Amino acid sequence: MPKSKTSKNVTTATTPVALKEHEHSHCIDDAISTAEEYCKNAKLQFTPTRRKVLEILVQEHRAIGAYTILERLREDGFGSQPPLAYRALEFLTMNGLAHKIERLNAFISCTHPTQEHTPAFLICRTCSSVAETTLDAAKTSLGGIARAAKFRMEELVMESEGVCSSCAAETI
Template sequence: MKKSSDDRQVIAPFHSHAHDHGQCVVDAIAAAETCCAKDGLSFTPLRRQVLELIWSSHGPIGAYDLLEKLRASRRNAAPPTVYRALDFLMENGLIHRIESLNAYVGCGDPERHHGAQFLICRDCQCVAELDDDEIGKAVTRRAKALGFSIHQQTVEVVGQCADCAARL
């Protein structure tokens, strides 16, 4: 896919439900393998499976929905099973938590530590992950002016994506 200046900082753009999502999942797992290997983290079968399920869901997914899917192959999975995997994946930048949805999405660029902004479509529930320098810098500048040192930024924008605007 050719990049235009407008999507240069778009990590995970909005994409149609028609694209080859299976490939997205495969690529994401491969990237996670690489990350974990590099950092000496143990990417266990459980963690891998949870990450696959998150990517497979094609959008933010809640912990309990995840649990239900997980139970297809692990009959006795319990909430901690899922939450521990989620904690691991978040700590290591493989997924993000969308606070306003109590849900989780795969990170489109796990190998790079980055700020993130999410555009969340309230109609189709799809999420675009951005890493917009301008936004990040504006936040940093203002925080600095107030003597505030940033630990973590969460930018969540709820609205309607282009596809839904056209479709509805």
């Protein structure tokens, strides 16, 4: 993926998918085929429930709570027991196919599945859209601070709240 320097210390990916115009049906097809291939290669089961949960996540460019996912599963005939949604979400997040947005206690599909990356999330407080981009953790200011403290960073997740360009344009 092409990278663009945004500051002296942070390297990010290009514009996040949720923040630019795109053919949304490709998002769903690409995510499902990537997940199927990943699970096949890793000898993991990509069950109908896991597939449906990923589909639900990809259909939106905003984070979705587990109970909303459970309601959609119920509507599609998958049952209504909370463990059903939570087990599928755990599988998807553990295998890099989805992320939990801690700030919202909700989930989104990963836009860089199967790629080693440090996610950063841009959360619109107006429309609740969530866009994923990537950081180079070693090049962030926090990475430098961690090195100076002889702290080995194992995971870095950045969540930033603001207003997306669509919502900002509506207020002008």
